[in-house]
Amino acid sequence: MDDAGDRAGSNRPALALHVPEPRFRPGDTVDFTHLAIPAAGAQSRPDESCEASETYPLCTDLVRVLGDDDQAHGPWDPRLSPDRLREFLRQMALVRAFDNRMYRAQRQGKTSFYLKCTGEEATSVVATHALDFEDMIFPSYRQQGCLVARGYPLVEMINQIYSNRADKLKGRQLPILYSARSHNFFTISGNLTTQVPQASGFAMASAIKGDSRLGVAWLGEGSTAEGDFHSALTFNAVYNAPCIINVVNNQWAISSFSGFAGAERTTFAARAIGYGIAGLRVDGNDALAVYAAERWAADRARANKGPTLIEFFTYRAEGHSTSDDPNVYRSAEERTEWPLGDPVLRLKRHLVALGEWSDVAHTAMDAELDAEVRTAMRQAEKNGILGHGLHQPDRTMFEDVYETMPWHLREQARQAVHERAVKYPDGHAADLREAEKPA
Amino acid sequence: MATQAPEQTGDAQAIAAPAASDAAPTRTLTMIEAINDALAVMLERDPDIVLMGEDIGYFGGVFRCTAGLQERFGKTRVFDTPISENGIIAVAVGMGAYGLRPVPEIQFADYIYPGLDQLVSEAARLRYRSAAEFTAPITVRSPFGGGIFGGQTHSQSPEAMFTHVCGLKTVVPSTPYDAKGLLIAAIEDNDPVVFFEPKRIYNGPFDGYYDRPSKSWKGRPDAIVPEGHYRIPLGTANVIREGEALTILAYGTMVHVAEGVCREKGVDAEILDLRTLVPLDIEAVEKSVQKTGKCLIVHEATRTSGFGAELSALVTERCFYHLEAPVERVTGFDTPYPHSLEWAYFPGPVRIGEAVDRLLAAG
Numbered sequence: 129m130d131d132a133g134d135r136a137g138s139n140r141p142a143l144a145l146h147v148p149e150p151r152f153r154p155g156d157t158v159d160f161t162h163l164a165i166p167a168a169g170a171q172s173r174p175d176e177s178c179e180a181s182e183t184y185p186l187c188t189d190l191v192r193v194l195g196d197d198d199q200a201h202g203p204w205d206p207r208l209s210p211d212r213l214r215e216f217l218r219q220m221a222l223v224r225a226f227d228n229r230m231y232r233a234q235r236q237g238k239t240s241f242y243l244k245c246t247g248e249e250a251t252s253v254v255a256t257h258a259l260d261f262e263d264m265i266f267p268s269y270r271q272q273g274c275l276v277a278r279g280y281p282l283v284e285m286i287n288q289i290y291s292n293r294a295d296k297l298k299g300r301q302l303p304i305l306y307s308a309r310s311h312n313f314f315t316i317s318g319n320l321t322t323q324v325p326q327a328s329g330f331a332m333a334s335a336i337k338g339d340s341r342l343g344v345a346w347l348g349e350g351s352t353a354e355g356d357f358h359s360a361l362t363f364n365a366v367y368n369a370p371c372i373i374n375v376v377n378n379q380w381a382i383s384s385f386s387g388f389a390g391a392e393r394t395t396f397a398a399r400a401i402g403y404g405i406a407g408l409r410v411d412g413n414d415a416l417a418v419y420a421a422e423r424w425a426a427d428r429a430r431a432n433k434g435p436t437l438i439e440f441f442t443y444r445a446e447g448h449s450t451s452d453d454p455n456v457y458r459s460a461e462e463r464t465e466w467p468l469g470d471p472v473l474r475l476k477r478h479l480v481a482l483g484e485w486s487d488v489a490h491t492a493m494d495a496e497l498d499a500e501v502r503t504a505m506r507q508a509e510k511n512g513i514l515g516h517g518l519h520q521p522d523r524t525m526f527e528d529v530y531e532t533m534p535w536h537l538r539e540q541a542r543q544a545v546h547e548r549a550v551k552y553p554d555g556h557a558a559d560l561r562e563a564e565k566p567a
Numbered sequence: 568m569a570t571q572a573p574e575q576t577g578d579a580q581a582i583a584a585p586a587a588s589d590a591a592p593t594r595t596l597t598m599i600e601a602i603n604d605a606l607a608v609m610l611e612r613d614p615d616i617v618l619m620g621e622d623i624g625y626f627g628g629v630f631r632c633t634a635g636l637q638e639r640f641g642k643t644r645v646f647d648t649p650i651s652e653n654g655i656i657a658v659a660v661g662m663g664a665y666g667l668r669p670v671p672e673i674q675f676a677d678y679i680y681p682g683l684d685q686l687v688s689e690a691a692r693l694r695y696r697s698a699a700e701f702t703a704p705i706t707v708r709s710p711f712g713g714g715i716f717g718g719q720t721h722s723q724s725p726e727a728m729f730t731h732v733c734g735l736k737t738v739v740p741s742t743p744y745d746a747k748g749l750l751i752a753a754i755e756d757n758d759p760v761v762f763f764e765p766k767r768i769y770n771g772p773f774d775g776y777y778d779r780p781s782k783s784w785k786g787r788p789d790a791i792v793p794e795g796h797y798r799i800p801l802g803t804a805n806v807i808r809e810g811e812a813l814t815i816l817a818y819g820t821m822v823h824v825a826e827g828v829c830r831e832k833g834v835d836a837e838i839l840d841l842r843t844l845v846p847l848d849i850e851a852v853e854k855s856v857q858k859t860g861k862c863l864i865v866h867e868a869t870r871t872s873g874f875g876a877e878l879s880a881l882v883t884e885r886c887f888y889h890l891e892a893p894v895e896r897v898t899g900f901d902t903p904y905p906h907s908l909e910w911a912y913f914p915g916p917v918r919i920g921e922a923v924d925r926l927l928a929a930g
Contacts (some may be wrong), residue, residue, distance in 0.1 A: 264664065297698045307697035314664060315697035319688045325654050326689070329661020329669075336617060336643045336667070343661060355681070359654030366649055528695045529733050531702075531757045534802065534846035 350381025
């Protein structure tokens, strides 16, 4: 291109736009040796009440506990009992069994959509165990593990996924966008990152009231690019809010690698440095490190020492969702070559190494968990699957837009129910009577 | 000029006179003072109410609406925020989830757009998407409208963006008395409310003649504000002036401008101050238009897809066979609000007067 005329007399180099490109595409041989994976146990652990700046070396390091020898190492070892670790293991495996069954249910046409968290189970299940039950979870869409960790019934989750007549959310939400106030689990938006500054607001409210509850948000690394993430960090920093932000860096935002959120420049944990708050970068596939880091942040916040930004470094082992095929944009070898392994297997091997678990026990547990999921599915299917008629009455579409239904929605509700009566003249007399009732 | 809430409009909750007004002592207040009074009354009554916004704390707000409230109620109830409108509204949503009842201020309505996602996708949807597990009982206050030489970033009237959003309520007061009663009702409402304060009439009513001496609220019955708590139910319009010749639908500043035009021209118009755009007092609109047979809609906002379009459609759908002339809209022009040509933009007495004349001549 001859553009010398445009820049006559200038010896400035032509500017070049940098468009990030992931290292590996489909068919490529994967080599992750460029990732700095420090030895487990090598990271210092500052006191929870430390100055934020004491955590900054950890923002570019990686807090790890479980070593390649399957033993726990170093100051971040939370020293949990084998019973506790078996509970974590069981719930992570339950989430995986649930994901596998629900993925298949979607493929069988029982619902429109599903989204697995395979490989990331520790970041939700185990992090939740480091919190109090009263702490409000502000999740993104891949935190089904938080619900499982808090004992939310599987059958309720499946009712929601099937949008059936027992769905507590009345079939209004895309599958997996749960809400569970009873378990202090905030309604999932579907618009990314909106929940993060809301967690700040919850935390600020708790502080205004002199309460001890925390606001705890999860988001993916891709959505750290949203303004909401930075608003949340600003409010957390300004008001010293008792808030934890968990960035689950699973490397991929649908087909966009983490470079499109700035990962080529620095870590996500390092965002904390610019805001002057505590930050930790953690091996997200190491259940013990996840627990230790989240507990550190929770204890710090509860002691009025302020917010923490945590980056869980992990890998999205499956596609983004049932609507995605990762084979068209990334190398299939990434999953097998991921240097931080599988969080379920790593915790299993640790328990085996401790003499507290066995392959036989693990196989039996997996069979048990799969049966538990299948039982819940059968129970939920009695309430219907998506599109099979066993849904909420039409009038419910108009409820909860406002606390009380204004005139224009009452008119529209009558129209909707009337349309059903026209379409199904014999079957819906009760709906029609309901619609014609005076408000 | 009628000063009280309207007579019953069919909604059983539309109580005409506030309970407190019979007994409570009254004072003449500006709209700013009435808003301040409403906030103070609610901060006093409900420990879950918090105010936040840019410059609203120690300083008391750029329009002084929160003057003295931080000193009186403390820094954790009334506080300044970062310059982050989306953060302000998001944090209010989170506080609502905790159980507080936040009343954030957006310094100018023109600045509200960064917070749009948190209003549209979050505050307005929480109740629905969670089947009422979570709600957003927040009231976003924001001064709006022009006439103060604010240029194109301190003059806009974006109410139609919010009336288009299901789950939000949109309220616009036009007098000190209404401002207090409506704001209290908005704060006590369990749904998110966008409360637009017409800043041109903060300190006095405005008849549209910018070149005449400005008036104050002093001596006006609609500026006599009872002490203590009273509410004007959302969704109730106010008949400012009864009449037979035509119906004028207006809100905010334009109520006063329309009233001035009718007074000067001696037109027997019926003027409805809508007060709440959503939910709209449709019965009051229908009753008036069916009586007069003519309808003029006046708003300061830009014309295309403005709230007047919705009003015009509703009147046409519901009162067509009573209409003796086409529904007219008088609005701001479809341009940004210009600085030096502010009064050429403003839908003032000439534009309104000619529309009134056309309607009177028709049929």
